Amino acid sequence: MRMDDKIETPNSAVTRSLSLIEVVGLSEKPVTLNDLAERIDMPRATLHRLCQRLVEEGFLFREPDRRHYSVGPRLFKMGLTIVGSGVGTQRHAILKQVVDVTRETCNFVTRSGCDAIYLARVESDWPLRVHLEPGSRVPLHCTASGKLLLAHMDVQQRQKLLASLTFERFTPATIMSADALESEFAEILRDGYSTDREEFMIGLIAIAVPVFDRNGRVVASLACHAPKARMTLDDSKRYVPVLQSAARKLAQTF
Structure with a gap:
């Protein structure tokens, strides 16, 4: 999958979460919510909620600047x-x-x-x-x-x-x-x-x-x-x- 391909996500919380993890995991550097919105066909509010939940669960890490996300310890x-x-x-x-x-x-x-x-x-x-x-x-x-x-x-x-x-x-x-x-x-x-x-x-x-x-x-x-x-x-x-x-x-x- 090319990193400039946009991911279309079916209406499933699991699929959406996996798509988000995929983008963050394949990125060469921490990504912002704007970066994710450009890559994933998902409302920004939904993206924000998923990021927060994945951070809480340890799958994503929120960088010190509070704007960027990277791979978390669990992932x-x-x-x-x-x-x-x-x-x-x-x-x-x-x-x-x-x-x-x-x-x-x-x-x-x-x-x-x-x-x-x-x-x-x-x-x-x-x-x-x-x-x-x-x-x-x-x-x-x-x-x-x-x-x-x-x-x-x-x-x-x-x-x-x-x-x-x-x-x-x-x-x-x-x-x-x-x-x-x-x-x-x-x-x-x-x-x-x-x-x-x-x-x-x-x-x-x-x-x-x-x-x-x-x-x-x-x-x-x-x-x-x-x-x-x-x-x-x-x-x-x-x-x-x-x-x-x-x-x-x-x-x-x-």
């Missing part, structure tokens, strides 16, 4: 399950190659609303490790992947999102203001990678690189994290070329 988790036997297997194999080199846990992460969400993850063999499943959500402001994804956002959208964030302190090193984050974003864009200096968990460090789509947009991140007792932040930077090579392979899975 996102369903998508992860569906692709798990195909693309998910390919991504797992790429992450496993990185883990074999670094001997530490690797994550494939994207943004979902105000959180970073794990698309795929391969654990290290060490008994001491942080266990999180694909689909797990972590904060944006204090994780290597979260900060990297924020750094590559459109500036205006990022500022709106940051204005809506709750800056929860997880450790003494957690960054607690948008201004402090903006300073770090400049470093991330300059260096090509992001780090977590025990900002999310005491004793845990991480490094992340961007994953680009075919249009050059950053759509995800690839991160490696480890206890500081096993890997220092300087040690982790040695693996940036390994992560970047794997990120290029992951880009082919989109």
Whole structure:
């Protein structure tokens, strides 16, 4: 189906909801009510009610600007399950190659609303490790992947999102203001990678690189994290070329 084709919806609440989910799910960026009205043959008032209900149920997410809608956590988790036997297997194999080199846990992460969400993850063999499943959500402001994804956002959208964030302190090193984050974003864009200096968990460090789509947009991140007792932040930077090579392979899975 081409994205410029208009969807005619039979008079059924289920069909209308599925049509709305289809348009939002296939969109490359968050959509407004006007965008949906152009794509779906449905009264605006009905569209608005359906969007509200789907947000309440977790199938859609209302962006911080309150005008745009994107895929919600419930729909996102369903998508992860569906692709798990195909693309998910390919991504797992790429992450496993990185883990074999670094001997530490690797994550494939994207943004979902105000959180970073794990698309795929391969654990290290060490008994001491942080266990999180694909689909797990972590904060944006204090994780290597979260900060990297924020750094590559459109500036205006990022500022709106940051204005809506709750800056929860997880450790003494957690960054607690948008201004402090903006300073770090400049470093991330300059260096090509992001780090977590025990900002999310005491004793845990991480490094992340961007994953680009075919249009050059950053759509995800690839991160490696480890206890500081096993890997220092300087040690982790040695693996940036390994992560970047794997990120290029992951880009082919989109």
